[in-house]
Amino acid sequence: MNLKALTSICLFFAASTILTAQQSVPVKPRILISTDIGGTDPDDNQSLTHFLMYSNIFNTEGLISSPSYGNGSKQEILRMIDLYEKDLPKLKKHIKDYPSPDALRKVTKQGRHGAAPYIGYTTATEGSDWIIKCASKKSTQPLWVLVWGGLEDLAQALHDAPEIKSKIKVYWIGGPNKKWSASSYAYIAQNFPDLWFIETNGSYYGFFSDHGVPEKLKGKNYYDNYIQAAGHLGADFKNYYKGEIKMGDTPSLLYMMDGNPADPFKESWGGSFEKLSHSPRIILNHSTTLSDTITVYALLDFQFKGPVIDIPADSACFKMTVKAGIGIQEWDGFYLGNGNYGLKYAAKETEVLSYQISSKIPGFPEQSGQLVVDNIWPGKKRPTDYQLGANWYTDKVDPGLFDGIRQGAKTVLKWRNEAMLDWAKRWEWLR
Template sequence: MYRFLTLLFVVLSVRSFSQNPNPKPRVIISTDIGGTDPDDNQSMAHLLMYTDKFEIEGLVSSPSYGTGSKAEIFRMIDLYEKDLPKLERHGNGFAKPADLRRVTKQGRRGAAPFSGITSPTEGSKWIIKAAKKKDQRPLWILVWGGLEDLAQALHDAPEIQQNIRVYWIGGPNKKWSANAYAHIASNHPDLWMIEVNSSYYGFFSDNQAPDVIQTSNYYEKYIQGAGHLGADFKSYYDGDVKMGDTPSLLYLMHGNPDDPEGESWGGSFEPIQRSARVVYDRATSVGDSVAFCATVEFRFTGPKIKVPADSAVFWMEVPYQNSSQVWPGYYLGDGSYALQYAPKQAETLSFNFTSPIEGFPASKGQLTVTNLWPGKANSTDFQLGENWYSDRSNPELYYGKLQGGKTIQKWRDEVLLNWAERWAWLKEE
């Protein structure tokens, strides 16, 4: 009997392994879809066409800036549902639309205050629930926008840190989400995190400037006429492929996700032991320099006022293109004021500090932003643990001006041709 049971166990184990030798990665997407940058819609189309490659446990709307909501995720799922029969002709395992709708949750709307946290949201509570599920596989949280819901989840249930892995598209998202980022880096330095501030640009950008999309005829050649998702794709950048958040998916699709330093479609990264943070108690000048994507903290002493701590009471205005962007600063109490900002690219930054509060030290300033992250060490840097990774600093891996860009740019054609096969499925009668 003992020999029989042992043999049965071996047979069942082998059968189980042969049926699922490479378990799908568990994934939660945190996205600012529907906000100011429609590239999230393009990345969502890509995800939906590859749901057979992932176990999707959450789709969280986390717009730290803009007007995005889970309604836009539902709209994309509706398009996917119409195209699903054609996808299913070519394989099993595609997610059921009803299951995707069930795990779609609303996260925080708007950036967190200086503390980096506020109160739980449907999205942050869902992250905690999924992270506590008993499963030998880690829960991958792919962040396409702000970190607010992740920061809230870690604050409310810090024990989930050991069960999750994060791949975050930073860069400009870090600018919008500087307070939530600072909360995570200072309170959860041992988080398993891939912080991608520039490599992802290699997937879509002109190599001299971030956010300048390489134009091509990819839409006309492969997408045009390809189902409902294909028709919708034309609505974003006139069909030019940006998909700046897609490298987070690609990282799990090709390569060994357990090895951030290895090669993968989603890039190759190096460990960093510190995250650049510089604190000033004054307005700066061009003689002051910081790394791009550094956390720049301005602190001022001003009048004592009677408002709740963490109230937005002053603003930093930064010229941007033909307009300007305005960032809130906060009252910390006892006459102390502070603001955190993360410049997304190398430049000479100009700004104004203003406030309606009489006696606030309004001022103008400039700052030189350098093109190497995390750059020179500062005594005020966030000190990180052993599992925090970021863009490779080797000059040979810069794609033009984009640090680490070649680690993703080299795979672009292969990725797009792989995707083209699936667009062809949607063109079938």
């Protein structure tokens, strides 16, 4: 065999490997999406557009508005379904079994507005009740709960019906969402450590990284090259980041589309993960300085004593103002009873943060401090950590899989081009 022929064969097999990298999914998965769409970050709108265009490959049992921060509501989900309805005739020319718009509207529910208090849950919502109802169905398959925002409705459902823990599997986009939903995360990790749970704090960033991405597929160029206002969904897409791709929640869908989702160790469009045996919890009951270093994504549990006051336990009664980078944000703190006060927080990235704790309560122990956030998750073990069961998974710690400062991001980034080109085919259907 001559060199030219051998080269051609090698190129053929290389191309075949690329084309067949996506693996078949054993069965059409049952999914429920909990999203903070319509809140402060419009990337959920981008991800919901992607979901709607691929909704034929899922059994969708719930679309829940769960804005732990911001003003999101189920009306925004319903608005997106209206756009999908207008594009559906074109989509169905290529694939027949897309869900009807009315079927999607029927499973769209309103969850909790705002973060849970220190205890991690409050009262049932339409959304949390729907999680329980879907999880309680008789089925040989688990219900996959894909969480794109806060964990409040999931935590509430587990609190109200703890028996559903064996019937669900969770893929959670953590990172900044962990900061907004720290109390609910702590409740789940402490009380349901044996839940099947993927916690991706860094891997999902790989989907909107442009490192090594061809020019046409880069986030700022994809809209003009592939979407081009195709259909009603395409015209609407320009309203989010002016069409630049972010879609930080989409890896949860990609994970369900590529191979057996029950195997978190596999390589997939939505990442590859490893077991997490302990989730860092750091109790802070003293003022901190720049000599204090904490673990990125760790649960920071501020606890301190103050005056005994006559208000219900778990009432918001003080504020923590945090300055990190160039941003300033404010967080509620809570009275725990008997002169005890507490607040939960999680830092989303390597940074130096400054905080100030204050209240109008007479005699309240106001304080301020600083913390250095490292970039090693989960880091060293501490006696105060949440001890997790056999089925909690997270971003791979291999330094070679970091994309910049984002742990595990290359496990998603390596498949980004393939996933985006696949999506481009469906945009072509809407022309």
